[in-house]
Amino acid sequence: MSLIVDVLSGGVRGGTSIMYAGLGETVSERSGVINLGTEGSMLVGALGAYAVGVETGSPWVGVLAGAAAGGLLALLHAYLVVRRGASQFASGLTLLFLALGLTSLFGASYVGQPVVGFDRWDVPLLSDIPFVGPILFQQDPLLYLSYFMVPLVWFVLFKTRIGLLIRTAGERSDSLTVHGYSVQTWRMIAVTVGGCLAGIGGAHLSTAYANAWFENMVAGRGFIAVALVIFAVWSPFRVMGGAYLFGTAIALGPALQARGYEINQFLLDAVPFVLTLVVLTVLGKKTLSSSPAELKRVFENAPPAT
Amino acid sequence: MDAMNEHTERIVMSMRKSTLGVLAGLAAGAVILTGCSSATETKAEASEGAPGEGTTAVGFIMVGPKDDYGYNQAVYEGSEVIKKEFPDVEVMTAENVPEDDTAATTMEQMIDKGAKLIFATSYGHLDAALKVAEDHPDVVVVQQGNTITDDVPDNSGTYFGTVYEPMYLAGIAAGASTKTDKLGYVYAFPIPQTIANINAFERGAQSVNPDAETITVSTSSWCDPGKQQAAAESLLSQDVDVLTQHQDCTATVIQAAEKAGAMTVGYHADASSIAPTGWLTGAVWDWGPLYTDIVNKVIDGDFVGSEYNDNFRVGYKTGTNPFVLAPYGPDVTQETQTKITEAQEWLGTDEGSPFVGPVLDQDGKTKVEDGDIPTYAEVDAMDYFVQGVVGKLAQ
Numbered sequence: 001m002s003l004i005v006d007v008l009s010g011g012v013r014g015g016t017s018i019m020y021a022g023l024g025e026t027v028s029e030r031s032g033v034i035n036l037g038t039e040g041s042m043l044v045g046a047l048g049a050y051a052v053g054v055e056t057g058s059p060w061v062g063v064l065a066g067a068a069a070g071g072l073l074a075l076l077h078a079y080l081v082v083r084r085g086a087s088q089f090a091s092g093l094t095l096l097f098l099a100l101g102l103t104s105l106f107g108a109s110y111v112g113q114p115v116v117g118f119d120r121w122d123v124p125l126l127s128d129i130p131f132v133g134p135i136l137f138q139q140d141p142l143l144y145l146s147y148f149m150v151p152l153v154w155f156v157l158f159k160t161r162i163g164l165l166i167r168t169a170g171e172r173s174d175s176l177t178v179h180g181y182s183v184q185t186w187r188m189i190a191v192t193v194g195g196c197l198a199g200i201g202g203a204h205l206s207t208a209y210a211n212a213w214f215e216n217m218v219a220g221r222g223f224i225a226v227a228l229v230i231f232a233v234w235s236p237f238r239v240m241g242g243a244y245l246f247g248t249a250i251a252l253g254p255a256l257q258a259r260g261y262e263i264n265q266f267l268l269d270a271v272p273f274v275l276t277l278v279v280l281t282v283l284g285k286k287t288l289s290s291s292p293a294e295l296k297r298v299f300e301n302a303p304p305a306t
Numbered sequence: 307m308d309a310m311n312e313h314t315e316r317i318v319m320s321m322r323k324s325t326l327g328v329l330a331g332l333a334a335g336a337v338i339l340t341g342c343s344s345a346t347e348t349k350a351e352a353s354e355g356a357p358g359e360g361t362t363a364v365g366f367i368m369v370g371p372k373d374d375y376g377y378n379q380a381v382y383e384g385s386e387v388i389k390k391e392f393p394d395v396e397v398m399t400a401e402n403v404p405e406d407d408t409a410a411t412t413m414e415q416m417i418d419k420g421a422k423l424i425f426a427t428s429y430g431h432l433d434a435a436l437k438v439a440e441d442h443p444d445v446v447v448v449q450q451g452n453t454i455t456d457d458v459p460d461n462s463g464t465y466f467g468t469v470y471e472p473m474y475l476a477g478i479a480a481g482a483s484t485k486t487d488k489l490g491y492v493y494a495f496p497i498p499q500t501i502a503n504i505n506a507f508e509r510g511a512q513s514v515n516p517d518a519e520t521i522t523v524s525t526s527s528w529c530d531p532g533k534q535q536a537a538a539e540s541l542l543s544q545d546v547d548v549l550t551q552h553q554d555c556t557a558t559v560i561q562a563a564e565k566a567g568a569m570t571v572g573y574h575a576d577a578s579s580i581a582p583t584g585w586l587t588g589a590v591w592d593w594g595p596l597y598t599d600i601v602n603k604v605i606d607g608d609f610v611g612s613e614y615n616d617n618f619r620v621g622y623k624t625g626t627n628p629f630v631l632a633p634y635g636p637d638v639t640q641e642t643q644t645k646i647t648e649a650q651e652w653l654g655t656d657e658g659s660p661f662v663g664p665v666l667d668q669d670g671k672t673k674v675e676d677g678d679i680p681t682y683a684e685v686d687a688m689d690y691f692v693q694g695v696v697g698k699l700a701q
Binding site: 006010013014017108111112114119205206209210211212214216217219221250251253254255257258259260261262263264265266269 | 371373374375490521522523524525526527529530531532533534535536537539540541543544546555557558561562565575577579580696697698
């Protein structure tokens with residue numbers, strides 16, 4: 001396989017967990033709540049999917065469990081910040097550390113246990129298309145699901161009443177109240193759904209990509225997802241593109257090394273983060289102006305809207 | 307250059323333990339207030355008997371959890387062997403002991419409970435181990451994996467195995483089994499131990515297959531399964547058909563190889579159960595015999611002046627290497643197994659070493675002269691890839 005196909009197909013695979021988490025964070029932030037605990041939702045999702053996958057032998061049941069676990073952690077975040085008015089940053093980070101500790105503790109017995117994960121399944125016909133086939137259609141089923149999830153999230157957010165309510169909670173929470181809707185309820189829903197998506201991202205990492213559970217295996221991908229959402233300007237399709245960009249940057253290092261290129265690995269390791277900085281710098285002002293209004297209040301330390 | 311490497315290694319080792327360290331630090335914080343011993347005791351007190359003689363208790367401190375499927379689990383299993391071998395000796399173990407003063411406190415507590423022999427098993431436990439040894443001349447404190455650079459006190463010493471020897475043997479299995487002549491090595495950081503492993507693996511493969519090359523990919527992490535998967539995929543796409551690694555968590559690379567129909571050389575533990583068809587062999591831990599020998603020496607009062615009262619590196623030449631070869635998988639032929647057995651015997655002789663000169667680096671520069679054999683200490687300081695290894699060493 002050529003270098004480019006290799007790197008891009010590896011980028012799609014490696015970026016998928018980040019993409020699910022980024023989609024989740026998009027839904028959450030569209031409602032006006034930042035969830036820095038996304039990394040934690042991915043962790044409990046990764047372990048939940050792995051553990052249930054091991055016990056039941058079904059990876060799909062595992063994914064459901066992973067989504068539920070991720071959603072549950074996010075629900076806790078939602079309760080703390082929406083109902084109790086806690087700081088969104090403090091709550092998110094606290095829940096991340098809680099997830100780190102809990103998954104290390106309860107995950108210990110699953111380290112080294114084999115799981116029936118998602119195997120590669122080539123899509124008939126489509127996988128034979130030159131160039132595009134190997135990159136997009138020689139992957140695993142949970143990855144294919146994300147091809148439907150991205151437009152689905154976009155559709156719900158921008159073309160349905162549910163999406164309108166979520167976005168209004170994030171833009172003009174007052175008008176939601178005026179029309180008799182509960183801002184709190186819609187934020188709780190959005191944050192929880194976001195956690196479920198992050199949980200699926202974790203599930204992809206543990207049961208489709210790496211086929212293993214190990215403590216702290218998410219290794220910062222949740223935080224990359226949070227950064228990604230900002231530079232994707234809260235758009236699901238841009239999240240998709242950004243996640244693949246990150247995945248590709250991560251896949252580039254190993255691909256070059258395996259071909260014996262004389263490169264400095266430590267420099268390559270920095271590429272994804274340099275990329276983030278560049279994009280944030282270029283898009284800085286633009287993203288600020290298009291950010292959900294209620295999200296700006298979070299940064300400006302205003303009291304939470306009720 | 308050596309100092310530089312040592313520095314890198316220290317940083318790397320402490321990074322690898324940092325997550326656990328934070329958690330463990332929280333747990334250990336509660337006991338920090340106790341056990342500050344005075345340093346005024348003098349060596350004269352030790353004259354009553356040899357340090358550690360007749361001890362009825364032995365302590366082990368570990369930097370991580372005892373069930374990590376790796377380094378610390380191997381230590382714990384070694385301590386279990388001591389329990390079995392010495393039914394009258396009380397064996398104390400402490401997990402998640404950070405590499406700071408907490409380590410000294412923990413050791414003091416074990417001494418209070420009667421331990422006169424302590425194994426400080428993490429690289430970063432050395433400073434605390436030396437401090438405790440100085441304060442308690444009647445107690446033997448040995449440290450696993452680090453090196454005492456000053457004079458070695460009468461009641462202390464370091465010990466470690468030579469993992470590159472079984473990796474050389476595993477390289478023979480890989481070189482004999484590969485059909486593409488391409489072997490893949492996923493590693494974390496370019497520390498001397500890893501470099502020696504990679505070089506020994508390649509030279510083992512070359513000894514039976516001159517065309518074999520080892521392609522290296524670094525993940526810059528001791529355990530990031532996502533990066534390991536990317537590394538494994540990139541190697542497999544280059545027609546590599548044997549994968550091995552130096553990582554803390556090993557399942558991802560092994561399963562990636564198995565799924566792709568490639569072969570695996572293991573590390574840390576026998577993982578043949580998750581790679582039933584592709585498993586060749588591997589270097590795995592077995593501390594039991596070495597620990598037993600150390601405990602025997604100390605109880606008998608023979609520690610001072612023994613090989614363990616030094617920076618001891620045990621290999622096939624000098625005794626019971628804690629790194630042993632894992633059982634063979636189905637693809638390793640009888641002929642290959644015979645070759646490996648012969649090579650292991652050869653490594654145990656004075657003429658045997660994975661690095662018998664000439665050893666050339668990647669640029670063709672002679673690193674070990676024709677016929678020379680580097681010492682264990684020289685191998686411990688290796689900072690170059692040998693010919694046949696593909697990949698740039700990050701400096």
